[in-house]
Amino acid sequence: xxxxxxxxxxxxxxxxxxxxxxxxxxxxxxxxxxxxxxxxxxxxxxxxxxxxxxxxxxxxxxxxxxxxxxxxxxxxxxxxxxxxxxxxxxxxxxxxxxxxxxxxxxxxxxxxxxxxxxxxxxxxxxxxxxxxxxxxxxxxxxxxxxxxxxxxxxxxxxxxxxxxxxxxxxxxxx
Amino acid sequence: xxxxxxxxxxxxxxxxxxxxxxxxxxxxxxxxxxxxxxxxxxxxxxxxxxxxxxxxxxxxxxxxxxxxxxxxxxxxxxxxxxxxxxxxxxxxx
Numbered sequence: 001x002x003x004x005x006x007x008x009x010x011x012x013x014x015x016x017x018x019x020x021x022x023x024x025x026x027x028x029x030x031x032x033x034x035x036x037x038x039x040x041x042x043x044x045x046x047x048x049x050x051x052x053x054x055x056x057x058x059x060x061x062x063x064x065x066x067x068x069x070x071x072x073x074x075x076x077x078x079x080x081x082x083x084x085x086x087x088x089x090x091x092x093x094x095x096x097x098x099x100x101x102x103x104x105x106x107x108x109x110x111x112x113x114x115x116x117x118x119x120x121x122x123x124x125x126x127x128x129x130x131x132x133x134x135x136x137x138x139x140x141x142x143x144x145x146x147x148x149x150x151x152x153x154x155x156x157x158x159x160x161x162x163x164x165x166x167x168x169x170x171x172x173x174x
Numbered sequence: 175x176x177x178x179x180x181x182x183x184x185x186x187x188x189x190x191x192x193x194x195x196x197x198x199x200x201x202x203x204x205x206x207x208x209x210x211x212x213x214x215x216x217x218x219x220x221x222x223x224x225x226x227x228x229x230x231x232x233x234x235x236x237x238x239x240x241x242x243x244x245x246x247x248x249x250x251x252x253x254x255x256x257x258x259x260x261x262x263x264x265x266x267x
Contacts, residue, residue, distance in 0.1 A: 038176075038203040041244035042183040050235060050267045058182075060175040061215070101214040109221030118224070118231055127265035128235075139175060146177075154181035162185050168238055169182045170231070171191040171204075172217045173175050 009076035013099045036146070046168055048129075056087075056132040056166045058157070060139035061106065061113045061174035062098025065089065070097035071138040078141035080149040082157050087131035091117060100140045101174045113172055132166035139174045176202035190234045190241075192217045199247055207247040208234045212254045225259035226252075232262035239267040 046053065062071050064083040072079040085094070091110060096103045106113040114134075122128045135157050141149050161169065176199060179189040183205040191204040194214055199207045210230065212219065219226035233250055241248075 036177060037201045038180070041203045041205055042180055043205050043244035044183050044186050044188045046188040046238050050238075050265060055235075056187075058175075058178055060178070103215050105221045106215055111224070111227050112216050112218045112221055115218055115227055115231060118228055122231075122265065125265075135178075137175075137178060150177055150181070154178045155185070157178065158182040158185035158187060161182060161187055166187055168235075169179065169187050169189045170234060171175050171179050171189060173191075173193055174215060 009074075036150070048167065050128055051126060052129045053167045054130045054132050054165050055119065055128050056134055056161055056164075056169050057114065057116060057119060057172070058082075058135040058137065058169055059114045059172045059174070060137045061101075061103065061172065062096050062138040063094055063110075063114045063136040064097060065093055066095050067093075073097065073099050075145075077143065078145050079138050080141050080145040080153045081137075082153055083136040084160070085116075085134040085136055087116065087120070087134055089116070098138050098140075098174050103174070113174070115172075119170075129167075132161060132164045135161075176204035176207075179204040188238050190237050192230065192234055196247060196249075203245045205244050206237050206241045207245075208237060209247050209249045210252065216254075220255065223259065225261050226257070229259050229262050232265065235265075236267055 068083045094110060096106060111118055116134060119131055123131055175191055179191045183189050190206045192208045193199045194212060194217060196209045218230045237248055
């Protein structure tokens with residue numbers, strides 16, 4: 001990592017922490033953030049009731065299993081890879097690697113970010129059909145990794161979900 | 175995150191994304207978005223407040239059925255704190 005990259009990364013980390021605590025500043029940042037601009041929007045209707053739906057959960061909050069390789073925090077442009085998270089994973093086997101937001105509270109109660117326990121309860125109560133494998137990504141992805149996310153890793157995760165018969169996906173940010 | 179939602183939706187999976195920044199959702203345009211202007215790292219609310227978290231889940235899953243057109247952004251206008259949440263009822267969407 002070059003000195004410049006290291007400096008850039010430390011500034012990003014500090015900025016992410018500040019944004020976590022000052023919503024008004026976060027809104028301003030959102031207006032200037034260089035994001036992909038989309039015109040067309042894909043749309044799939046859900047043809048079955050929730051009690052029959054296989055639901056998956058995905059987050060960009062950097063959630064992964066303790067025994068999986070953590071997201072790459074050394075690259076200031078982010079990490080476009082994902083981690084499959086089995087729906088039966090116990091809470092204690094999950095952790096967060098993501099330096100760009102304050103996840104102190106999410107570590108205390110993961111349901112505020114990755115509500116797998118609530119979804120399992122809803123399946124047990126018969127409200128949701130079943131859960132598919134869930135997915136952990138990290139946000140804060142910039143070029144050239146943004147292209148990898150769009151062209152490779154996001155479509156690959158979608159393909160795996162389809163293969164498993166997933167009907168619907170709930171997504172949460174970091 | 176909207177980009178992941180778009181990839182899943184294009185593959186035939188209905189998606190709903192919870193976001194904290196409306197401005198990004200307006201540009202990336204996830205298929206269905208729930209916007210809650212709450213602090214980063216707290217998309218479903220406060221730690222320990224299961225009723226609040228379940229209300230967000232209920233509201234979001236309902237949008238899988240009631241969003242009539244692509245790209246809509248829904249805002250329940252709930253406050254981050256000092257809002258009283260009852261456990262949501264009626265999951266028969």
